[in-house]
Amino acid sequence: MADPGLDELKFRDPARARALSAALAREVAAVGHEPVSVMHVCGSHEQSIARFGLRAVFPPGLQVVMGPGCPVCVTDLPEVDEAVALALAGHRVATYGDMVKVPGSARSLADAEAEGGKVDVVYSVQQAVELARTHPGEEVVFFASGFETTAVATAAVLLNGVPGNFSVLSAHKYVPPAMEVVAEMPGSHIEGFLAAGHAAAITGSAVFEPFAAKHRVPVVVAGFEPLDVLAALLKLVELIRGKRAEVANMYPRVVTREGNRPAQEKLWRVFQLVGGRWRGIAHIPDGNLRLRDEWAHLDARRRFSLDISGLHDRAPSGLAQRCICGEIMAGLKQPSDCELFGRECLPDSPVGACMVSSEGSCKIWHTYGGLPDLREVRR
């Protein structure tokens, strides 16, 4: 355990939180219109907001919208289909636990496993490499999901050298271009963005500067303790009120303007940006991280001839057609707008990816009791 005192005192101090909430309410009122709409693009931010019940202290005039902050949730159906096809073709597919339950066009990896496919849950890419070492007679494919932070780990492992029977099926996603698309979306009135502190630790806060300038919206890099979130929201609303389309770093204990240069170098030596669909949202130009040509020999898409056309033999269930995960990920709706939420769709029996992943909005809201208005509740 790290020193328990410091973090809790500095970032979990209810008195400071009350002061920040009061300041936030004043600042929102001073903007001059309601609601002031801001978006975060990170499941970990929603976890913090939900875990600590912050929505009950946000001023009523502030709308904090959840954006595409869950890499598992935006993994597109054909990407899952590719992994399913590999598993059904007899290869060993290793992936993070959340990905196993995510439905593809007709099957999830869990379904593929039930049909005899080999699927292993791993907690790190290193574990997947280890599987390749302990199963030398098999092809081991790491189905890689996650944003740029996680992609760095994948890149580092490839750069260190992997066994010949190991390859990567990349579903890694790159967040900044998705912010561009969401900012331009019809029906979206987002006036400012909270950026994810851990991703910015890699990319640096400067990565958001062109975005802020182009879209005339401020971006604040935020950490994940309750005080981090409140302080970042306060800063963001201040910038909105001042009509200052700037990037502010409210997580300086972790994030710099330049970011982690060695990590960036590793990332871009292995990956390149390619356009692709984010599930339920849109085609995101430069939104997908794919292996560069130099790494073609480790790219499962190029090593195997993947045919996913046979995987549409079953129609998606009627329930799946009513799932609004995509609109939730785009910030247009929230979990409580979904008729399936907490009824047919539960963590034990998820209909959509947003109820599968621990970073999915529906799973988070379900875990922390949904979104009743608790502002008025008192002793």
Added chain:
Amino acid sequence: MTRAAAPIERVGLKHGAGGRAMRTLIEEIFLPLGGPVDGIGLAALDDGAAIRLGDRWLVLTTDSHVVQPIFFPGGDIGRLAVCGTVNDLAVMGATEPLGLTCAVVVEEGFPRSDLERIRDSMRQACEESGATIVTGDTKVMGKGELDGIVLNTAGVALTRRMVTDSGLRPGDRIIVTGTIGDHGMAIMTRRRDLKLEGDLRSDVAPVNGLVRAALAAGGEDVVAMKDPTRGGVASTLHEMAGKARVGILLEEAALPVNPEVRAAGEILGIDPLVVANEGKAVIGVRPASADKVLAAIREHPLGRRAAIVGTAIAQRPGNVILDTGFGKRLIAEIEGEPLPRIC
């Protein structure tokens, strides 16, 4: 939250986990067994039954134990079997057990030394609680037909004042008699072989002495009691809130949690609030007597870390609301204890 509509086709592990799924199973299958009774019967789904006998109540309860591992830090299945039943009687207000039964189902090949060890810890728990085993039953099943041992105990006691789990009204204070989540977290870390045991020990203990002290101090003002076993304090509060049609506002900062349990919970991603306790009681007290009852509980060796952790409110009946110190949120009603065979 609305329940999923599909009826239960086959029993799953979650149906024994002390949460919503288990309640659904009991309601769909076993509740029709209940009939009219002068007192608290099956339909009340309380910790035990209470049948009127003149001016007193005969309280009885039964409990089967399947914990894995059989021996765990802080106790074993024998201690658990005695304490589980003594505690179920105690939280109905019956703190002087008249007698306990003990039925053992054991697997062929089970070592004699383990049986003796289990017997000795049952005897120890009986001494601590003033209970006596008065009858029993023994069955053996073939190798592989049972995983080791299953222990069932039943208990009877008489009391003049019976306390249900449904007596809360707005304004009542909620007392937890000590740190939460110790039992379940000790079992979970042992089962998953997490090397962070430190002082992570089950709290399994008879609480009848402590409850007696609370009742002596609070009298009629002790209005609701329950022992927060499977599903933890969260499930217990959901039941108390639901049955009494009140909301419960819980203060997170007031909840007593051992640092080892907190650390294990963060690593496993499990809130100690939903984790089983085997030596605690949740007690609802009218506000005027809350401090007096708390002081009496704290005088008892098992109650030193007791605390007032929340208040019943008129708003949001049936809901448990957590004041995190930063904001407020609902505590979700869990499907069940995160790990099977915890007790």
